Amino acid sequence: MTDVTALEAEGNALLAAGHPEQAEQRARRLLASGSMTVTSFHLLALSVRAQGRIEECRDILGQMVERLPGNLTLRFELAETLLMLGDFERGWREYHHRYGMPHTASLERKVQKPRWDGRPIPGKTLLIHDEQGYGDTFQFLRMVSWAKQRSQARVVLQINLDQKGFAQRSAGADALVLRGELPPPFDVHCEMMSLPMAMGLTLSDLPGACPYLSAEPARVKRWRRRLARLPRPLVGLVWAGRPTHLNDAARSVTLDTLAPLGMPGVTFLALQKGPAEAQAATPPPGMRIERLGDEIADFEDTAAILSLTDLLISVDSSPVHLAGALGRPAWVVLPFVPDWRWLLEREDTPWYPSLRLFRQDRRGDWSGVVTRVASALAGVRDERRDPLSDRAPRRGV
Known part of the structure; x- marks a missing residue:
């Protein structure tokens, strides 16, 4: 038996x-x-x-x-x-x-009003509230303006403090309220990641207008001064996501895993936050890396840096979505079975025209991915060295 x-x-x-x-x-x-x-x-x-x-x-x-x-x-x-x-x-x-x-029931916001179903509701107020991770919010903020146009309603956006500035500079919301605060009276509501269901989002609807987020000008000015002395190309680097993520073991790497990226003529900017940031203190041999983790206070700093870099190379994490929303070039290294939003068997993504995807060919094997990224990066470096080439970084690199 x-x-x-x-x-x-x-x-x-x-x-x-x-x-x-x-x-x-x-x-x-x-x-x-x-x-x-x-x-x-x-x-x-x-x-x-x-x-x-x-x-x-x-x-x-x-x-x-x-x-x-x-x-x-x-x-x-x-x-x-x-x-x-x-x-x-x-x-x-x-x-x-x-x-x-x-494990998620406690996260749902109990709202005593009907959920918006995608129909026009002129004269009514629609409350849209953010949810889940920072990357999710960066990804779906584009739909607030779409919901405004479709609903013909007054839109109130409830958002977390860390991303409020981006929402203020983007289109769509008539009013903002912070998560945890009592919103003004509203008639219907919708979670940000339920907007695709309500509006019948299809692949052909993507990406919409890009970029749809912008960096704060004062931060860009400050970081331009900070980075001015560093030789280009400047390549942002993120090698680990949030450790508590359910799939973090599959998506995150160590800085040493990215050792083949270290090459003469490339300056890496360590945008890593959290426990993994300490690895930047002892980078792999040949990797010139500028540690910025302690100087990055929030996503506004990250956005300003991304606005000034030539490229971001990152694991699947929130800076990737921020780069895409800003229209900045980024290369994303993905595990063999990626998160759903990256789809399958393609090097681009309908969500962000400026992103390029590098996928594992075999489960758990990062060596092939890193080798391909290193080869592509050498091409970017060499193009910058060519005096006849366009000095501006190409879209998506």
Whole structure:
């Protein structure tokens, strides 16, 4: 007799340890034995997903959701899978369930007014509130002006303090209120990342007008003085995301991993914040790096620096979205199975015309990615050295 619970636990442990092939074997053994538990099917879905078989994962999750429509964790995972495949129509509908899971239920804002459904509501007030991470807000701030135009309403945007300045300089909101403050009276509301569902966002709608955010002029002036003595090209560098992110182990690297990028004629600006910033004190040999972490007080400083650099090279993190929203060139290094917003098998992104994507060819292998980035970077450096070349950095580099 098969010990279902033991095999499921073993499979999940293998998956967590980065061995999805073995985890898949356990899942299929369970299913062959007649185990039809949610855990067994879920283990199979996550195992094939980790191996990059995204369509197969979608099909398994789709079957599970048909049988268990009340399992919102499955519906959220299906949403991210659909969005990764570019199926926005169903993906945004399923993404609505992101606050129905045990670990996210406390994050949902309990609003005693109806959610906007995308229809015109002239004469009414629409409250749009930000949510989730900083990168999400940078990415979806573009839709506030779209919602203003579609709804024909007065728009009040509720936003966190760290990103208030960007919202003030962007179009769309008639009034701003900080997160945690009592908003003025409103008729309907919408979470920022529910705007795609309400408005029926499709890939063809992207990117919209870019750039749609701007840096604060006074900060740009100050950072221009700070960076003036450094030889170009100036390349911003971010090698680690927020450590508490669920997928941080897959997306973040160490500075030493990026050692092949160190080459004569390139000045790197360490924009890294958090615990990983300390790695800039001992950069890899041959990497000229200027530590800026202690001088960067907030995203306004980051935006000003990005406005002055030739390029940003970064893991999947909030500065990437800020660079894209500012229309600044950035190269993003992505794990084998990326976050849903980067889609699959493409070097560009419909969200940001100025970004270029470098993807892992094999799970966990950063060496190939870094080698390709280093080769492309050498081309940028050499172009700058060419006296006949255009001195301005190209769009997307």
